[in-house]
Amino acid sequence: MPFYEYRCEGCGHDFDRLVRSMTAKVKVTCPSCGGNKAVQRLSVFSARTAPASSPARGAQCGTCTDGSCPYAGG
Numbered sequence: 001m002p003f004y005e006y007r008c009e010g011c012g013h014d015f016d017r018l019v020r021s022m023t024a025k026v027k028v029t030c031p032s033c034g035g036n037k038a039v040q041r042l043s044v045f046s047a048r049t050a051p052a053s054s055p056a057r058g059a060q061c062g063t064c065t066d067g068s069c070p071y072a073g074g
Contacts, residue, residue, distance in 0.1 A: 005042070010035035 005016045008030035015038075019026050028038040 004040050006030075006038040007041055008033060008035055009037040009039060014041075 002019050002021070003016060004019055005014065006028055007014050011030060011033040013030055013032035015031055017026070017028060027036065028040075029036055030038055
């Protein structure tokens, strides 16, 4: 189930909602003012980022201590 964050354009309240499916049309009501002018925001909780940098293939950066480094071996 996707987790969405919203901001009410009426009162500025930020809140979140767990939704049954990504394709479900959900009527979102602000829990603070009861308004229906909520806009969906990017959820930082579910945002993914790329690593700052990856070592060259065959080089080791030293952070993998259990021997499972995906960059080791070339």
